[in-house]
Amino acid sequence: MGQKTSLERYGNKGTALGHVRGLGSAHGGTHHWLLQRFTAVGNLLLVGFLVISLALLPNYSYATVRSWMEQPVPAAALALICVNTFWHARLGLQVLIEDYLDQPGSKLAALVALNVAVFGGAAFGIVSIARIAFGAA
């Protein structure tokens, strides 16, 4: 005895979870949290591949770097990097914006600008890598 029901404890505001749900600066986030981890694993593999490849290149002349990048595996890895790092950066900067911008209007404007920048950046990178991989330039 002595145990109160949720209704007695919180009145008509629902359960303990319902009482706090949505009060964080982002008002949600399980999906965001998981995507940040999924893209983090991808970055670990992809950027790890890029870092090791760069360290092993004999020099950084145009011919050397181009002939490395023209190969299918490096080109595919770099195209995936464009998707994965920009996605991960979008998630991270979103949290920065949510933490430090308090006004709903400026927060929305910053999130819109962020989305434009990351989609534009990723597209530019993929097109550049595709041109190199397909020998267009």
Next chain:
Amino acid sequence: MANRPLSPHLSIWKWGPHMAVSILHRIAGDGMAFLALPLFLWWVGALASGPEAYGTFTSVMGSIPGIVVLVGISWAFFNHMSSGIRHFVLDIGAGYEIETNKRWSYGSIASGIILTAVFWAAIVLI
């Protein structure tokens, strides 16, 4: 603003290694988003545009200030990677004991610096 504590609430906490790691993680990550990703796009864009554009890129990034920026970016990557792996460990519920947490916090800072040194040694030597 809501009248309750909001993250990251820097002003009231006693500094500890875990806090420094968390702040470095954000600085390195957001720093890469603003600096490393645009430079990556310049790099692949210059390579796609031809030898002349790539020459501009290498002459800027091969200068002393350019190399300082590249070393900074590589540190940001290795630091963010090290503290990110620490996050994966914390995500499975491990490493919250104070001594363990301190040890891995210092470890991730050290790991970021050591990996940066190894990376540049490989670039210079290979």
